């Protein structure tokens with residue numbers, strides 16, 4: 440059964456009525472990693488994998504929600520002290536609380552949801568979950584008065600305050616603002632953004648999911664952020680967006696080797712996003728690809744968020760002659776994103792699958808990427 444049909448039939452079975460369907464997407468990011476919380480640039484797009492929820496106000500002060508994929512039902516109230524213990528439900532609870540904290544309205548509702556964003560793959564299933572509820576609750580209880588940036592911030596604050604991840608704004612922004620066939624270059628300092636048509640002639644974007652997750656993402660992620668903040672504080676600036684390599688060299692002796700490496704990656708990554716945008720406009724995919732490899736290298740050696748499996752996938756891509764390849768998202772497992780010439784696609788997918796399986800005993804998962812719309816009400 441299609442996802443929509445499964446949701447509708449489950450909703451009807453549990454609540455004896457029908458509600459309104461909403462969806463919000465996972466995301467990819469072509470380049471610009473760990474730059475969002477440093478006030479830098481990111482270049483994401485929403486993808487054709489989403490979380491869909493059917494929702495209806497229930498006239499009480501309680502939320503009743505069923506996750507089809509986890510096969511679990513949870514009920515909670517809307518006061519701070521009502522926080523559920525289940526991680527997936529905390530995302531929804533957090534969104535409710537963050538709307539209320541901003542003076543918005545949330546009343547009790549019933550919901551059933553399901554999704555096809557792979558979990559733990561670095562495709563932001565959590566942002567998709569936050570965004571679908573933020574979007575829906577804005578529509579249902581707030582006459583869409585909360586603007587889209589604030590909806591993204593509601594998801595981000597949910598991660599900070601209810602899930603322990605001090606993330607940037609990229610994932611929720613992409614999930615809310617995504618547009619079919621377009622990537623978005625977002626300046627995370629000014630929050631200005633631009634849509635870039637993305638239909639590379641003669642190339643495909645393919646994700647190779649290692650299906651490994653090495654660490655709990657929260658604490659090592661937060662430690663990376665702290666390193667960046669320490670260096671910015673040392674330089675007397677708000678974020679590393681305003682730092683140059685020369686600035687960094689100047690204070691090298693006063694910061695730890697680790698903080699130095701983290702900042703070196705972030706400062707270099709800022710320029711790579713701009714280079715990639717320029718190259719895309721010119722149709723220069725060789726430069727796009729070269730920068731992707733540089734980003735991988737920096738994420739692996741300086742930022743240290745890669746792992747053996749992802750480095751191996753990157754090596755295979757290079758050996759096959761893939762134009763660009765790098766780890767995508769927060770790191771510590773998940774996917775590589777690859778820009779592959781059409782003619783090389785079959786060979787690359789086959790080689791990567793076989794070699795990876797031979798070495799690690801399980802095949803990676805392959806996802807073709809279609810850039811799609813972000814949060815919306817379903818027809």
Ligand code: GLA
Pocket residue numbers: 471472473474475476563606607608609610768769770
């Ligand atoms: C995670 C975070 C984002 C961003 C990326 C790394 O996906 O949620 O805010 O920092 O990692 O680019």
